[in-house]
Amino acid sequence: MEKRSVDSRVRGVSTGTTIxxxxxxxxxxxxxxxxxxxxxxxxxxxxxxxxxxxxxxxxCCMAGSLADAQAVTKAAKFHLSFHSVQMETPPLVIAxxxxxxxxxxxxxxxxxxxxxxxGWDRKKGPQVGAGRGDSHTGSxxxxxxxxxxxWRVAAVLIPCVPPQVYVVPLGGMLxxxxxxIGGSGSTYIYGYVDAKYKPNMSREECxxxxxxxxxxxxxxxxxxxxxxxxxxxxxxxxxxxxxxxxKLPKFHNE
Amino acid sequence: xxxxxxxxxxxxxxxxxxTIxxxxxxxxxxxxxxxxVSxxxxxxxxxxxxxxxxxxxxYCALSGSAADAQxxxxxxxxxxxxxxxxxxxxxxxxxxxxxxxxxxxxxxxxLSAHLIVAGWDRxxxxxxxxxxxxxxxxxxxxxxxxxxSYVYGFVDAEFRRGMSKEECQQFVVNTLSLAxxxxxxxxxxxxxxxxxxxxxxxxxxxxxxxxxxxxx
Numbered sequence: 001m002e003k004r005s006v007d008s009r010v011r012g013v014s015t016g017t018t019i020x021x022x023x024x025x026x027x028x029x030x031x032x033x034x035x036x037x038x039x040x041x042x043x044x045x046x047x048x049x050x051x052x053x054x055x056x057x058x059x060c061c062m063a064g065s066l067a068d069a070q071a072v073t074k075a076a077k078f079h080l081s082f083h084s085v086q087m088e089t090p091p092l093v094i095a096x097x098x099x100x101x102x103x104x105x106x107x108x109x110x111x112x113x114x115x116x117x118x119g120w121d122r123k124k125g126p127q128v129g130a131g132r133g134d135s136h137t138g139s140x141x142x143x144x145x146x147x148x149x150x151w152r153v154a155a156v157l158i159p160c161v162p163p164q165v166y167v168v169p170l171g172g173m174l175x176x177x178x179x180x181i182g183g184s185g186s187t188y189i190y191g192y193v194d195a196k197y198k199p200n201m202s203r204e205e206c207x208x209x210x211x212x213x214x215x216x217x218x219x220x221x222x223x224x225x226x227x228x229x230x231x232x233x234x235x236x237x238x239x240x241x242x243x244x245x246x247k248l249p250k251f252h253n254e
Numbered sequence: 255x256x257x258x259x260x261x262x263x264x265x266x267x268x269x270x271x272x273t274i275x276x277x278x279x280x281x282x283x284x285x286x287x288x289x290x291v292s293x294x295x296x297x298x299x300x301x302x303x304x305x306x307x308x309x310x311x312x313y314c315a316l317s318g319s320a321a322d323a324q325x326x327x328x329x330x331x332x333x334x335x336x337x338x339x340x341x342x343x344x345x346x347x348x349x350x351x352x353x354x355x356x357x358x359x360x361x362x363x364x365l366s367a368h369l370i371v372a373g374w375d376r377x378x379x380x381x382x383x384x385x386x387x388x389x390x391x392x393x394x395x396x397x398x399x400x401x402x403s404y405v406y407g408f409v410d411a412e413f414r415r416g417m418s419k420e421e422c423q424q425f426v427v428n429t430l431s432l433a434x435x436x437x438x439x440x441x442x443x444x445x446x447x448x449x450x451x452x453x454x455x456x457x458x459x460x461x462x463x464x465x466x467x468x469x470x
Contacts, residue, residue: 189407190407191405
């Protein structure tokens with residue numbers, strides 16, 4: 001069997017985990033499993049909540065080293081509350097993701113944590129985001145060589161649907177997508193998410209999709225498990241849904 | 255990509271970093287694979303058929319080291335030929351899988367290949383066997399190769415017992431397409447082989463005919 005090329009040597013307690021976030025018509029669902037493990041051999045907590053509230057309607061999911069993730073989210077929470085006081089308005093989701101990105105990128109040597117940020121703000125509605133090291137996600141320059149002369153062509157910024165979920169993986173890049181998954185358990189559900197996610201689902205469909213995806217990942221990844229923590233964020237507010245292990249959907253082989 | 259030494263692939267092992275799948279349905283099996291063979295970062299063959307016949311109605315799917323997998327398949331093909339003459343009838347799928355397992359187990363330190371064996375025989379109908387690292391286990395379906403990690407969730411959710419042959423073929427094509435999209439070591443075309451009591455049917459689904467999903 002081919003080995004997955006995932007660096008799983010995380011120092012200390014790791015949230016070898018499955019996290020995801022997806023947008024639906026009118027909101028986002030963000031969710032995670034609840035297992036914390038040491039070295040992939042010992043489950044140090046069965047009931048940890050990896051979905052952290054960084055502002056009233058903005059949540060983050062953490063993956064990687066638990067200590068690093070908690071320290072970063074604590075700092076992000078502080079920055080965001082200060083920011084919202086200064087701006088006299090709740091922060092944008094992309095602001096929250098950017099705060100995380102800056103913390104991850106500037107400390108990339110020491111940190112081993114990745115995040116998914118999702119929430120709702122007045123400007124762009126429901127969004128989910130991801131972050132990475134280099135922040136050149138916009139325009140690019142491509143050099144084309146032809147007969148020993150160089151032509152520089154600046155790529156045109158193509159207008160697209162505003163990214164709605166932001167993900168900040170290891171290294172500190174920031175990328176917005178309609179749906180995103182992360183953590184060690186996410187490798188097993190790439191196929192499922194690609195096949196089953198549809199933009200503009202209803203709230204119930206999206207919740208079912210997220211629960212199924214988490215259940216499938218927990219079923220295959222030995223460092224993900226426990227209960228499924230889900231948070232549904234819409235314009236009207238925030239709702240927590242916890243699905244205990246025995247109530248998770250079962251599939252053909254169980 | 256402007257400046258590369260470009261010859262690393264000459265000294266790196268050729269792997270069929272791949273996605274393979276075999277599924278049992280009522281009355282037969284369907285096997286599927288992608289077609290990419292890589293040596294390091296180079297694709298050295300983009301149209302390799304990784305579904306190798308061991309007998310008329312028994313095929314195996316190759317993954318891991320290309321040389322190891324091909325050699326095992328050839329040796330077992332020969333051994334099955336001899337065996338079927340000795341018993342004077344078509345061999346059972348379990349026999350083929352056992353022969354593959356025997357080689358994989360005996361030489362497990364030297365070899366790094368994983369073969370999935372699937373086929374149809376008169377006694378037990380369609381069967382799929384996994385022979386990873388020298389174990390032998392019959393399963394309703396099996397996936398393997400580097401691309402398989404990405405589709406475990408999908409196959410767990412979508413597989414149902416008692417599918418028809420066409421549903422199975424669609425399931426296999428969908429799975430291969432999803433894995434090819436996510437795995438850098440899988441790509442090219444999809445080869446599908448369907449085996450039932452009436453015979454064996456080989457099919458190729460070209461890259462642009464593969465199913466697409468919401469983000470494509």
